[in-house]
Amino acid sequence: MRPRRLRTRGAVAALAGTLLALSVGQTAVAARATAADPAPRTAATVSAAQDQAARAIARSLTDSTWRARVQRAALTSDEVPVTALAAREAGPLKATLAAADRRITAAKGLDATAGSLLRLRLGADAMRAALRSGTTPWVAAATSDDDTRTLVAYDSRGRSHTLDAHDTPARPVYIVDIDGSAALAAGLDVLSDRLNRYGLRSTAPDAQPRVGHAAGARTAGGGFWTSRITAVELSDDEEPWAKGDAEIYTLVTGFGQDGAVRVDPVDMPYLDNDGTVYRPNQILVNWSNYKYDLADAVMMEEDGSTNYRDLAKAIATVLLTITDQGSYIPLVNAVLDAIPDDWWTDDPDYVDSWYTLARSDTGTRYGARGNGWMTVEPYFVQEL
Secondary structure, three states: OOOOOOOOHHHHHOOOOOOOOOOHHHHHHHHHHHOOOOOOOHHHHHHHHHHHHHHHHHHHOOOHHHHHHHHHHHHHOOOEOHHHHHOOOOOOHHHHHHHHHHHHHHHOOOOHHHOOOEEEEEOOHHHHHHHHOOOOOEEEEOOOOOOOOEEEEEOOOOOEEEEEOOOOOOOOEEEEEEOHHHHHHHHHHHHHHHHHHHOOEOOOOOOOOOOOOOEOOEOOOOEEEEEEEEEEEEOOOOOOOOOOOOEEEEEEEEEEOOOOEEEEEEEEOOOOOOOOOEOOOEEEEEHHHEOOOEEEEEEEEEOOOOOHHHHHHHHHHHHOOOOOOOOOOOOHHHHHHHOOHHHHHOOOOEEEEEEEEEOOOOEEEEOOOOOEEEEEEEEEEEOO
């Protein structure tokens, strides 16, 4: 199950006040971000592409040889790269899936290097026996709406069937979804690259931590201080059976050594399920990148509706107007204000936030909206 997420922007704004100072010198840079071409509405495009793929796959299951091949793959793998599987087949299916993949990639602001994102999986483990017995599965597109009550599945004759989203059906159902891990990894690279282009410093999540030059961040022995997560848990909530694991990432924000705002994305690929305590020993903040011994963290979820180019543009437009006033200014509200409105009213991607994490923090910190907690500790990284 995925983490419970907030539904109204107003509730977040009430969590804490944020002091924002406008900088005339940075307005032109922010305007460059605003001038970027808008992308199509991501959630609707991704949903339509998945639905089209689900219809095509359902019809293709009339071929007994192909049906058996998909069945074997679904029973032996949690996620089947269905576009690649279909590439060896004759007929229109491979072209339909390849086209759906391209639309999803473009809608999410990714390029071709992200590869095929479409995945097929069995809706629930309880369906395995019926699938093995030879029952022809129906096929449905994954939902990104936590509150959905029904979803539509297609049979091999192209007919639609309405299923209860919270009552797992006896008939096996294949779910067409996207590879959230691959989408997030590619997306965070795009996000970091775009933020750097707009003038916000950002370190790619797969980059090695860099030793900074600030007094107090780097020591005489050669190395730097970080804050690492020793344990983390997100709250649980009842959700549709057709939803897969969450894909969580955190945007760490603060003021860089040059006094300008920076945003560092942190991928958290292990945080699949809520109600589970994870102990990753993951570095969250590299203090050598920051001027102050304080930073903020905004935890987000990749659920198919994220366009990373749009996210970078929105964040840059807001954060580039904030200047260093000689003391730390919390940046959580600024990041939340930058999130496009439809991410809140349709299917929000915001999970929780942590204001003013300190370099000296040791122990458990609860998120501002009460959706999660994490235990942090100072951790020294020795220079090689």
